[in-house]
Amino acid sequence: MAKHTDIARVLAEQKTGEKIEVKGWVRAFRANRFIALNDGSGANNLQVVVDFEQFDESVIKGISFHSCIAVSGTLVESQGSGQAVELQADTIEILGGNDLEKYPLQPKRQTMEFLRENAHFRMRTNTFSSVFRLRHALAFAVHSFFNEEGFYYMHTPIITGSDAEGAGEMFQVTTLDVKDSPKTDEGQVDYSQDFFGKATNLTVSGQLQAEIGALAMGKVYTFGPTFRAENSNTSRHLAEFWMIEPEVAFADLKDNMDLAEAFVKYLINYVLDKYMDDLNILDARIQQEEKNMKAELRRPMGLIETLRFVVDNEFARITYTEAINLLRSSKPYKKGRFEYDVEWGVDLQAEHERWLVEKKFQKPVIVTDYPKDIKAFYMRMNDDGKTVAAMDILFPGIGEVVGGSQREERLNVLMDRMTEMDVHHDELDWYLDLRRFGGNKHAGFGLGFERIVQFITGMTNIRDVIAFPRTPGSAEF
RNA sequence: GCCUCAGUAGCUCAGCUGGUUAGAGCGGCGGACUGUUAAUCCGUAGGUCGUAGGUUCGAGCCCUACCUGAGGCGCCA
Secondary structure, X not given: OOOOOOHHHHHHHOOOOOEEEEEEEEEEEEOOOEEEEEOOOOOOOEEEEOOHHHOOHHHHHHOOOOOEEEEEEEEEEOOOOOOOEEEEEEEEEEEEOOOOOOOOOOOOOOOHHHHHHOOOOHHHOHHHHHHXXXXXXHHHHHHHHHHHOOOEEOOOOOEEOOOOOOOOOOOEEOOOOOXXXXXXXXXXXXXXXXXXXXXXXXXXXXXXXXXHHHHHHOEEEEEEEEEOOOOOOOXXXXXXXXXXXXXXXXXXXXXXXXXXXXXXXXXXXHHHHHXXXXXXXXXHHHHHHHOOOOHHHOOOOOHHHHHHHHHHOOOEEEEHHHHHHHXXXXXXXXXXXXOOOOOOOOOOOHHHHHHHHHHHHOOOEEEEEEEHHHOOOOEOEOOOOOEEEEEEEEEOOOEEXXXXXXXXXXXXXXXXXXXXXXXXXXXXXXXXXXXXXXXXOEEEEEEEHHHHHHHHHOOOOHHHOOOOOOEOOEOOO
């Protein structure tokens, strides 16, 4: 390891009088004297003070925006008001110069779209380095929470041979020559000659495999990449995203809701506790951005205020049927403001969810017990025969962040539901075996990692909380 | 996949009912500046107006198609 010190550590310890070396990227060089240096270790810059007469002109010229430098010197108390300590430079080495005539980024406000096109440089900006530190922190907190709760982390397969998961369009995985694939007698592609001897896809969910884990290990969770080949063009969808799927034996829907709520609050508390510098940067960014917006388009609360509000209040919990009744007696419904009708048996539209979350309750809302016909085959049938023990958690601005259910553990009921929904029994025989041999009730949910990162960072487009977004028509970098 | 909007300098934008040589701020480059905080000041270069057609005496501006991006919707996490 190099002998240099992380800037985050220098700023935290403030050991003035010590000789240190730091390495990082120049954020600004002011008055031929002050370098704002950042190495990504934290949100704050270290101010380096340069006596330019002591340095070669080529060195001074090399200190430019986002050039990479090493500085050694003495940490001293700062005379300026913007920082407590600063580094008085003895030596400066230009590790990587920067040709500003060709470099796309500039020390000014730039659009998210432009930075997305330059995703190989955007992590050097305040906003994105904060977003990606928080992304790391949240990923770490996911494991921390489940570990503390006695869950086991389970790696479910990325390549799946099952096409019965029913969670959306899949990306096919094959080593066959797509231009000249072997054919069966019927003229279809002969997948028996493919790498796995059958047709395979990228996973759309690890849930069914996680159920195997839960019915042996008690409490498990998955956290891995997930792939959906849907042509979704929104600020909340990615073709490749990361999903967290806990699965718990002996749990019912209520336990499931309690777990999901505690989990989300743990994640938020974790970063409120440890990453306030980054949250402050993002909070200030949003305030700046909303300055010129009409009042009705602004967030009702600041970012940090919103996060505190979410952890300090119980999530609203209502059934689908109650949601329908609330919507039907709502002002926009009576005035005909909804584009889509509100009718029992039809899934809630985005405008309905927004009304519930942003107008009626103004906090996260858990909607439970949806009609069986709009939910997946594996969800447990309720006694009314019309609804299933499903739950969705809806967040302001983002919509569905969590989707889960108590699973159907009764073999005959499950088989009837599969028949009803045209899911072939033979393809999921192993799944049925879990009910045949030592089964019990269990429940779980899926949480879209990027969506919770979006909520916590206040980024409005999901493409800005993953380093290299994959969306329809776009797989750059 | 559907609907709407946008594309003018490196970036962010202005450009009147179609009318001479297309503007600004920031950034770049050259210079000044030893307590700055998106530093400041002086000077300077930089444009096939997304692409291809069309209408017109004349198109950055009007029309058509396509490309790219954004917002909304659907599908979902």
